[in-house]
Amino acid sequence: MIQTANLGFPRMGLDRELKKATERYWKGKISREDLLLQASELRSRHWQLQKEAGIDMIPSNDFSLYDHVLDTVAMVGAIPDRFHSLAEGDKLELYFAMARGSQKDGVDVVAMEMTKWFDTNYHYIVPEFKKTTAFSLSSLKVVEEFKEALSLGIKTRPVLLSPASFLMLGKAYDDHAPLDLLEKLLPIYKSVLDMLADAGAEWVQLDEPCLGLDLEPEEIDAITRAQQYLAAHSSIKIMLTSYFAPLKENLCQVFSLPVAGLHFDLIRGYEDWKSVIDTPFHGKVVSLGLIDGRNIWRADLEDVLSIVQQAVQKFGPEKVVVAPSCSMLHCPMDLDSEPELDHEIRSWLAFAKQKLAELSLVAAIANHGREQYAGALSEFARIGESRKSSTRIHDLKVKQRANAVQQLDYHRIPFRERVVLQEESLSLPLLPTTSIGSFPQTSSIRQMRARYKKGELSRERYEEFLAEETKQAIRWQESAGIDVLVHGEFERNDMVEYFGEQLNGFAFTKNGWVQSYGSRCVKPPIIYGDVSRPHSMTVRWSSYAQGLTVKPVKGMLTGPVTILQWSFVRNDQERKETCKQIALAIRDEVKDLENNHIQVIQIDEPAFREGLPLRKAEHKDYLDWASQCFRLSSSGVKSTTQIHTHMCYSEFNDIMDAIASLDADVISIETSRSAMELLDAFVSFQYPNQIGPGVYDIHSPRIPSQAEMTKLLSKALEYLDHRQVWVNPDCGLKTRNWDEVKAALTNMVSSARELRQALSSQAKGQPLKQAERVQTH
Numbered sequence: 001m002i003q004t005a006n007l008g009f010p011r012m013g014l015d016r017e018l019k020k021a022t023e024r025y026w027k028g029k030i031s032r033e034d035l036l037l038q039a040s041e042l043r044s045r046h047w048q049l050q051k052e053a054g055i056d057m058i059p060s061n062d063f064s065l066y067d068h069v070l071d072t073v074a075m076v077g078a079i080p081d082r083f084h085s086l087a088e089g090d091k092l093e094l095y096f097a098m099a100r101g102s103q104k105d106g107v108d109v110v111a112m113e114m115t116k117w118f119d120t121n122y123h124y125i126v127p128e129f130k131k132t133t134a135f136s137l138s139s140l141k142v143v144e145e146f147k148e149a150l151s152l153g154i155k156t157r158p159v160l161l162s163p164a165s166f167l168m169l170g171k172a173y174d175d176h177a178p179l180d181l182l183e184k185l186l187p188i189y190k191s192v193l194d195m196l197a198d199a200g201a202e203w204v205q206l207d208e209p210c211l212g213l214d215l216e217p218e219e220i221d222a223i224t225r226a227q228q229y230l231a232a233h234s235s236i237k238i239m240l241t242s243y244f245a246p247l248k249e250n251l252c253q254v255f256s257l258p259v260a261g262l263h264f265d266l267i268r269g270y271e272d273w274k275s276v277i278d279t280p281f282h283g284k285v286v287s288l289g290l291i292d293g294r295n296i297w298r299a300d301l302e303d304v305l306s307i308v309q310q311a312v313q314k315f316g317p318e319k320v321v322v323a324p325s326c327s328m329l330h331c332p333m334d335l336d337s338e339p340e341l342d343h344e345i346r347s348w349l350a351f352a353k354q355k356l357a358e359l360s361l362v363a364a365i366a367n368h369g370r371e372q373y374a375g376a377l378s379e380f381a382r383i384g385e386s387r388k389s390s391t392r393i394h395d396l397k398v399k400q401r402a403n404a405v406q407q408l409d410y411h412r413i414p415f416r417e418r419v420v421l422q423e424e425s426l427s428l429p430l431l432p433t434t435s436i437g438s439f440p441q442t443s444s445i446r447q448m449r450a451r452y453k454k455g456e457l458s459r460e461r462y463e464e465f466l467a468e469e470t471k472q473a474i475r476w477q478e479s480a481g482i483d484v485l486v487h488g489e490f491e492r493n494d495m496v497e498y499f500g501e502q503l504n505g506f507a508f509t510k511n512g513w514v515q516s517y518g519s520r521c522v523k524p525p526i527i528y529g530d531v532s533r534p535h536s537m538t539v540r541w542s543s544y545a546q547g548l549t550v551k552p553v554k555g556m557l558t559g560p561v562t563i564l565q566w567s568f569v570r571n572d573q574e575r576k577e578t579c580k581q582i583a584l585a586i587r588d589e590v591k592d593l594e595n596n597h598i599q600v601i602q603i604d605e606p607a608f609r610e611g612l613p614l615r616k617a618e619h620k621d622y623l624d625w626a627s628q629c630f631r632l633s634s635s636g637v638k639s640t641t642q643i644h645t646h647m648c649y650s651e652f653n654d655i656m657d658a659i660a661s662l663d664a665d666v667i668s669i670e671t672s673r674s675a676m677e678l679l680d681a682f683v684s685f686q687y688p689n690q691i692g693p694g695v696y697d698i699h700s701p702r703i704p705s706q707a708e709m710t711k712l713l714s715k716a717l718e719y720l721d722h723r724q725v726w727v728n729p730d731c732g733l734k735t736r737n738w739d740e741v742k743a744a745l746t747n748m749v750s751s752a753r754e755l756r757q758a759l760s761s762q763a764k765g766q767p768l769k770q771a772e773r774v775q776t777h
């Protein structure tokens with residue numbers, strides 16, 4: 001009999017119970033015990049749900065109060081030195097301090113860095129390593145959660161991030177390679193596996209996601225050494241899982257690892273299938289990742305069954321497991337919570353709960369034959385056909401317009417010429433200050449929107465409220481002395497969903513939440529058809545804000561690549577085609593803003609880097625079409641209109657050519673947590689256009705002092721021409737409260753003023769060293 005396995009379940013709960021409980025705990029509104037109780041109730045509910053769906057191998061330790069990589073940091077005791085004063089106290093406080101920073105009881109520590117989990121919109125906490133990092137078994141969460149499930153009658157397969165991937169995902173804070181620590185780390189994993197075996201676990205799921213990357217010989221060697229060590233020192237069966245990309249040349253080594261089972265992502269890594277099926281596995285269990293854990297489309301049952309059948313014939317039913325391609329962390333929980341979704345579109349979809357049912361159905365058909373399931377099979381086939389032939393998907397006008405795009409549409413006059421015109425028309429001071437767009441989305445704003453959406457509040461009243469919030473934000477920015485203002489984005493639920501709700505070809509959910517980081521969730525819209533813009537989307541609020549002040553107000557748009565990347569994308573046409581359609585819609589919006597007297601327009605592309613394929617061989621193609629789409633959206637304006645872009649959580653080193661080719665007049669980036677390290681790529685590249693390196697870590701409730709920001713900016717000014725530099729936070733301020741924002745931005749403006757003064761005294765005597773570059777590049 002083939003079996004079913006799940007690799008991870010969404011953590012938040014149907015009603016985002018985990019988010020709400022965690023945030024209440026942070027605010028001191030519920031106790032530690034209450035938080036832990038609610039977390040355990042959620043786990044129990046989710047295990048039960050998976051059991052009822054007929055899943056044979058249910059994961060545990062996939063749950064986390066913040067992030068599973070941070071859980072691993074806690075497990076192996078890799079606590080960065082700056083948190084040591086907290087290490088003797090409450091472990092939960094230490095855990096959240098590492099995630100969010102802490103500024104209380106005389107302790108002031110910055111959070112650990114956070115970055116994208118591979119090419120997803122999930123963010124993990126980056127482990128910090130030094131040569132001297134010592135490990136000790138410091139959290140038994142994985143064992144406790146296994147026992148917790150066992151006490152409910154469910155023997156789970158605990159999930160652990162493998163030691164090699166854990167080290168590779170971390171960052172060294174001296175000149176050693178994190179993998180040098182592997183031998184010190186392995187005994188901790190051995191102890192954990194022993195404890196799990198003692199508690200009754202038969203299998204453990206060891207996630208080795210780095211296997212999908214281009215690996216150096218020493219990296220693949222470390223993965224091998226780790227598995228050999230664990231095989232030699234532990235009796236528990238290991239299911240080694242890789243996901244998100246094909247394993248390609250790493251396959252050969254993977255096949256030879258001494259593990260009891262191997263999982264393959266056959267959605268993103270389908271090209272590996274031929275090698276997998278041709279390989280003698282000598283008794284290993286083969287886990288087929290056939291149900292897409294990262295998208296929401298109903299499975300093509302016949303395709304899935306055909307692969308399962310080949311596997312059963314080759315390996316025997318006892319050695320085959322069907323599973324999602326990866327953890328379902330990236331998928332909303334339950335389509336049944338979407339009664340208002342259009343009936344036809346709904347029939348094309350499967351969320352996590354429906355995907356569990358698909359897994360069970362596949363196993364049942366494979367185990368018991370097709371006859372009994374003829375009804376389900378024909379229903380899947382009918383729905384598949386209905387999607388292919390639906391008239392709602394195709395819009396001839398959109399396709400024709402996309403085909404008619406010309407080279408000219410992708411270009412503006414050179415930056416060196418634009419910059420002069422923009423300086424004249426905007427008259428900004430040196431080191432202009434700005435923010436990234438959003439101001440606090442307070443609970444009163446969210447409640448008003450919730451009431452408006454429920455029909456409890458009229459449109460007039462809701463808009464009056466938004467107008468008042470916007471006005472206050474403009475007034476405050478003026479009083480704080482900020483140079484380029486923003487309207488605050490109060491009208492937006494989310495920077496992608498808001499646009500998705502207004503564009504043709506998109507559907508959106510009421511409850512399709514997916515964790516983005518910590519307690520923060522997003523509701524990715526669903527792109528099911530050709531995209532077009534029926535009306536302007538942002539002009540109303542941008543013009544209103546501009547009408548309130550003589551200072552320039554930045555128009556604020558989300559870019560095509562980010563809209564694509566943070567949506568569930570149709571899988572019946574190439575992503576680049578869908579992106580081009582979105583780019584054209586944004587181009588029209590940019591033009592509309594310009595026609596309505598908006599002189600500065602920011603097109604956010606925080607997901608530009610995230611969309612980069614995991615394998616280098618595919619980078620060029622992606623970067624070519626992604627940057628073309630950005631330029632298509634931004635190049636239809638006059639030379640005097642200043643185009644900004646913004647990117648957060650991005651490593652730029654390997655994509656600088658593409659970043660420069662976007663040709664945005666100004667790019668703001670997140671740099672504060674890494675103490676300006678992310679700026680290095682721009683400096684080495686001699687990036688010609690203007691840059692706003694973030695000086696305020698907006699993911700932490702900490703308020704940076706003026707001195708702190710001056711230090712960061714001075715560092716930037718050592719390497720960049722001062723005429724290139726803008727002063728801004730790392731990202732939008734929607735997650736912060738007004739007290740924090742006012743204090744931090746006031747410090748930021750003071751810091752910019754302090755440095756302007758220093759620059760002007762300095763400039764009186766001598767021109768700054770790189771001053772010519774901006775003009776001549």
Ligand SMILES: CN1c2c(nc(N)[nH]c2=O)NC[C@@H]1CNc1ccc(C(=O)N[C@@H](CCC(=O)N[C@@H](CCC(=O)N[C@@H](CCC(=O)O)C(=O)O)C(=O)O)C(=O)O)cc1
Nearest residue numbers: 443446447449450493494495496516519520521522566735
């Ligand atoms: C910039 N980031 C974004 C990413 N992806 C996106 N799609 N959007 C992003 O902005 N990826 C990278 C980063 C990740 N950062 C963040 C930052 C903040 C959030 C966030 O705050 N998420 C909110 C949900 C936002 C939202 O959709 N809000 C809706 C619904 C609000 C709501 O819960 N209403 C309540 C009632 C109100 C109340 O009582 O408070 C209800 O309906 O019950 C809205 O504003 O209308 C979050 O809460 O997690 C995400 C990613």
Ligand SMILES: N[C@@H](CCS)C(=O)O
Nearest residue numbers: 436437438604606732
């Ligand atoms: N304009 C957006 C960018 C987030 S990446 C904001 O300020 O929230």
Ligand SMILES: [Zn+2]
Nearest residue numbers: 606648731732
């Ligand atoms: Zn951002």
